[in-house]
Amino acid sequence: MExxxxxxxxxxxxxxxxxxxxxxxxxxxxxxIALKMLHVSRELAERHYAVHKGKPFYEPLIEYITSSPxxxxxxxxxxxxxxxxxxxxxxxxADAEPGTIRADYALEIGRNIVHASDAPETAxxxxxxxxxxxxxxxxxxxxxTWIYEG
Ligand code: IDP
Ligand code: MG
Numbered sequence: 001m002e003x004x005x006x007x008x009x010x011x012x013x014x015x016x017x018x019x020x021x022x023x024x025x026x027x028x029x030x031x032x033i034a035l036k037m038l039h040v041s042r043e044l045a046e047r048h049y050a051v052h053k054g055k056p057f058y059e060p061l062i063e064y065i066t067s068s069p070x071x072x073x074x075x076x077x078x079x080x081x082x083x084x085x086x087x088x089x090x091x092x093x094a095d096a097e098p099g100t101i102r103a104d105y106a107l108e109i110g111r112n113i114v115h116a117s118d119a120p121e122t123a124x125x126x127x128x129x130x131x132x133x134x135x136x137x138x139x140x141x142x143x144x145t146w147i148y149e150g
Contacts, residue, residue: 002080003033005126006088007115010068013037017105018071021114024087024101025075029147034074034136040066047129060110072130076138078148081123084116 006025008018022032040048045062052058075084089100093112096103106113117123127136 001076001078002120002123003074003076003127004081004084004117004123005115005130006073006075006084006117007065007130008071009065009113009115010070011064011106011111012113013069013071015105015113017113020105021101022073025084028077028083028087030075030077030080030083031139031141032073033076033138034131035071036073036131036135037069037071039069042066044129048126057110064110074127074131074136081117081120085118088114088116 006021008021012018012021026032042062045065046053049058049061049065052061077083087101089096089102091102091112092109093102093106094108096106098104101114102112117126
């Protein structure tokens, strides 16, 4: 089982797409094990996007993510990191495959609705940035036998 961090960014929340994002992930069989809404501080945004510091889009990116509340969650499942990235689609919605969240709901790279961790190391680090250990709510799901072969 893997865990990954998903953020419905300010544009997703403002446009009423929070439920749609969660629905698509749950519908695939993934399990939400932590969820909260918050206004992102500059400090939190800078920690989350530290890897992009110095890039031309860094300042607009920090402004974007701090501009209005986000909904952030931890999603669990087999190969969850890859599966969620595929469900979200390419970073630039113009290049995203139809059927992905970014293709179906966005047009521009700077308003691409969702964040999702891109690798096991970043997923672990990002979950620790956004959630305290006691905020995670792992639970058994009897349905899993109909989602996973074993
Ligand atoms: P990702 O969100 O698909 O992992 P990253 O390359 O990690 O993509 O970039 C983080 C975020 O920064 C993107 O989701 C997007 O919002 C923004 N971003 C990335 N590249 C650009 C760009 O060239 N122009 C404007 N915004 C960008
Ligand atoms: Mg990224």
